[in-house]
Amino acid sequence: MAKIDPTALIADGAELADDVVVGPYATIGERTSIGAKTTIGPYCMIRGPAEIGGNCTFTGYASIGTPPQDHSYRGEDTRLVIGENNTIREFVTINRGTVKDRGVTSIGNNNLIMAYCHVAHDCVIGNHVVMGNLATLAGHVKIQDHAIIGGLSAIHQFTRIGAYAIIGGGSMVSLDIVPYARAAGDRARLFGVNSIGLKRNGFRPDQIKRVEKAYRTIFKQGLLLKDAIEALRQEITEEEIRALVEFLSTSTRGIAR
Secondary structure, eight states: OOOOEEETOOOOOEEEOOOEEEEOEEEEEEEEEHHHHHHTTTTTOSSEEEOOTTTOOOOOEEEEEEOOOOTTSSSOOEEEEEEOOOOOOOOEEEEEEOOTTSSEEESSOOOEEOTTEEEETTOOOSSEEEEEEEEEEEEEEEEOOEEEEOTEEEEOTOOOOOTTOOOTTTTTEBBBBBTTTTEEEEEEEEEEEEEHHHTTTTHHHHHHHHHHHHHHHTTTTTOOOHHHHHHHHHHHHHHHHHHHHHHHHSSSSSBBO
């Protein structure tokens, strides 16, 4: 049975699974479901429609599932979906989607979103992502698995951050950051391969060497992007490079150099 503090407000129709803990003065809105063993800390506000998976921790004072900060939003029926094993720290704000996009803001599993971060409408965050304190995502941003967003960074709307990339603290990111890269600055530019991060995530030395070779092909040989993509397709067929080629081929904002 859920453990609910007597000062918390739970709307009729909210669905709380077994072993959910709701702290003092928290508010759970209607059309909200919360998975088993999730903890909602003091003064959190969760508004629906929202689905939150099991074993998540909302430390306190977070505003989750609130309407999008978009002038065109007119109260349409959009959603927030959060997976399992996520830690959402103090004063984090996460908005629902808009009908201009998928209508859903989605966050995967095993993510750490630190204090005062903001996730805007229609963002898609993968798995094992870390957002440092005060990192901010504008609308329609996509963060792939295992990316790290440094504190005080801001990501422009419709920008993508590739898998295993790391963004230095205080960066302003306005173009796509390719997978496996290190990036920083205003506007953010690349500083090589995130080789330490790849090693920590179990990449073998031969895989890291292939990524470094691909990086040189894209950025160091003076090739047009389309020619660099074709060269990678012909030379390297391993999975980690196929993912890089897919990312490059589907960029609409352009790639940070």
